[in-house]
Amino acid sequence: MKKIFVITVMLILMSGNSAAVPGQQTISYKGDRELKAAHKPSTDHSKLKELQRTFNSPEEVTVACESCHTERHKEIMATNHWTWERPEKVDGKLVDLGKKNVINNFCIALTSNEPRCTSCHIGYGWKDKTFDFSDKKKVDCLVCHDRTGTYKKFPTGAGYPVTKETLFMGTKKSFPPDYTKIAQNVGIPTRDNCGTCHFFGGGGNNVKHGDMEKALSKPSGDIDVHMAVDGENMLCIDCHVTTKHNIKGKMYSVSSADTNHVYCESCHAAPVHAHTVLEEHSQRVACQTCHIPTYARANPTKMWWDWSKAGRFDKNGKGIIIKNRMGEQDYNYMKGEFRWEKNVVPEYKWFNRTAGHTLVTDSIDPGKIVQLNRLNGSYADKSAKIWPVKVMRGKQIYDSEYKTLIIPKLFGKKESGAYWKNFDWNLAAEKGMKEAGLPYSGHYGFVQTEMYWPLNHMVAPKNKALTCTDCHSREGRLANLTDFYLPGRDRSKTLDMLGSILILLAIGGSLTHGIIRIVTKSK
Template identity: 50%
Template sequence: MRKIFLLLGFGSIVLLIAVGVLKNNDIEKPLLLQLKEKYRKKPIRKKVDHTKFEALNKDFKEPREVTEECEKCHNLTADELMKSNHYNWERAEYMRGRGVVYIGKKNAINNYCIASHGNEKSCAKCHVGLGLDKNGNIFTDPTNIDCMVCHDNTDTYMKAQEKGGEPVKTLDFKKISQNVGRPTRNNCGVCHFFGGGGNNVKHGDLEMAQFEPTRDVDVHMGVDGVNLQCVDCHKTEQHNIHGKLYSISSMNKERISCEQCHTNQPHKKDILNEHTLKVSCQACHIPIYAKVNSTKLYWDWSTAGKLKNGEPYVEEDENGNHKYMSIKGSFVWGKNLKPDYIWFNGTASHYLAGDKIENSSIPLVLNTLYGSYNDEDSKIIPVKIHTAKQPYDPVNKILIIPKLYDPNKGAGAFWKDFDWIKASEIGMKESNQPFSGKVDFIETKMYWPVNHMVSPKENSVKCIECHTRNDSRIANLRDFYIPGRDYSKIIDRGGLVLIILVILAVMGHGGGRIAAFYLRTRNIRSK
């Protein structure tokens, strides 16, 4: 009877294990297969043949003529786009301690090229309009919308340098207008891969290698894999593109996440799924960033302005990156970098033009990302931290927005005249900010969430890289206990003492039993 019960118990355990395995396979494996099938086999999209439209079969003299023709058919899109932050360079956001404010390129300050205000002719190369008015303002005329910059499928469309967003005049606008369609990585990347003034300068996880990357660089965008386009994840509703850039965003809404496709329990092992409560997918699946080309980690504006023989010059490092530019200062770059890690709940605060600096002796954080272990909405995310030394007014205690660009010498722009006082005076006046006439430099810091360059699963972060006392990836996050990394000397020493006492007790007990047996045996023999 006892053997029967043992066999039944053993059989029940085997059955439970089998059911668990089959359950996992039934639920999770098909999901992954569905995703692969959905994105690996690109659907054949029925594309309108714009060459058959008589209105487009003509030579366009101006790009606005193309926009006019687009809007005759797409008669609702102009209103949609002109309400978007892509066009307006600002949107209403709620910020802790401020309430609802308008934030965007118009008033946010970063620690790369500092600000767009007063430098629009240069910055607006990446605006979805066809130019600015004489005061550097965005046109409210619907014909100023640049349809081609996002929808050109010829890969020939190009914005002109320092023309406020105008395209190159010699382009074949007829050919481009007849070959428009869904935006590709080329359309998005021509701006977003080059933010901050060059390839991979800002983000670290968005660069020109992702025009045609391999799976090792980005498992989602890899041309040898599922070959996703940006808009496959960044869904768009009425020309409002989902996804947040937290240099100019502060609210936990309209974000995109890995869970949209992979759910919040994508793993076969429950212990890994439990991690998703507090650990973002990116924290484990993006072990390194800046995989192909270097990204900028430090920018020192205080060294800018040096000349050789009266002319500006450039110095490069061994990888061909600018390490010094007369117009911008000194730089430090990095490649194949481990991210830093912080808690983040999707909300942020920002330094806006004119904000007072309370303490100039410590680095000023320009975009504070909120989060903590005790916040139920927070998760550990990977970030790139960019530090800089940039100009500020030590009397008014505010950051300076200098006038950087002008096509002519003598207009006071720093990139032409190399005079910080003059450039600051003009830039602050154009920004409607006070200026004391004094220029100093302050250290600043920005956090850039790392969301791209996801690695193949076999290259994910290993458990031991975090659960260790030696150089843990999350060594800086000390507000919670993590096995393998954290310990208590009292508990550890107490446990060691208990182990020693147990060993001594076992040895004593065993020794006593052996001695008793020996004595009993000897007594029996002596009788």
């Protein structure tokens, strides 16, 4: 009999061990790729004769680059960084997505506003639709390869830097670049190179993404565990692996299919968690969900943009601008009303890594909130995972008769009909739609729209990751994701009530019985 005890105890102990998983965390880099952050250039460009000269225009630099790197422009011209165009299938039909074609709820659309928007194009002179995408002189090598930190494209310059000292919006001063110095100091792109555009999407720091902003230039570990200057100090291109100038990664705001993407799992091979139950979460929960607990952790991001409120002036005829305590604008007469948030708790969506889009040619229902892009997926869709998302909300112009979204002409000279000079929506709509070759009824309204930005950056250190009860609780973060049973959150209220009554009856019944026993015995 005693032997049976010993064996039982042993088996119980062993069973405990067998349910556990080897407790080691593994980060395995696939292949033997070294981090680009540690890259040492093989060429000292300051020693090249071709660069020991003065340059009168940025195109002259490009020609100099291409005199040695004779084929690179072909690679560049094949990338989305150049074309801003992506033919992709949305709901089964092939459409042209990409920055050039999609509608967003920030500055709405590129068409008719090029010189402003294309200040972030890796080319020179895309000021309207006549831009020649095959002209290799127009490739901007420096915006990505400048290592001096002095190369700046002017905000309204269609991709060109300034030729003389210039003020932007009466405040920010821009200087002509020292092309010789910059050309002699080129190197692989750093965080600042990528950030010069990607941190400032939407016209200001962290406006668009919420998880990409200037704090990532030199982030602390708490802001971004990968790029932390006191940690891994990784560069963007350490994850956004680049082959022939094709940089992996693309945003669902401008794309649809799950191709050419970067994944956490590309480096972090499973299993990455010490316990099976935790590891199993990765089947239905994206890494980002737990490891990006909040976004906009350093600086606020724009959450709401109401164009319908634009165009207010004070009694002196001066455009109204209202700033908040964070130093961000809550109102700008040119753009309307904004709401900013810092350290934002994401919204969570099922997402199978394909997205739909509402195109400018699509009919909309103005009675409903229009989803400019939609993340596809549900609990029932086994390929979908729960993702953290920044949802950008706002109101923007639409054609109230044709029931379509409108591309307004915002930027330009007064005589072009631009809204920012005339503050006339009807005129801006007419000019913008004409430029896009689309019909406009002459009647406009404002419709509420939403845009979904899955979060990927600002991965927090593991001790800052979400814990169980952030979701597994009655009012947790997944309170709105109701198409499945979540332990700790969900229950049958009826069953719980009946069960509680049963337990109370057991306790109450026993107590009553016991008291009667004691009373009757003592008689």
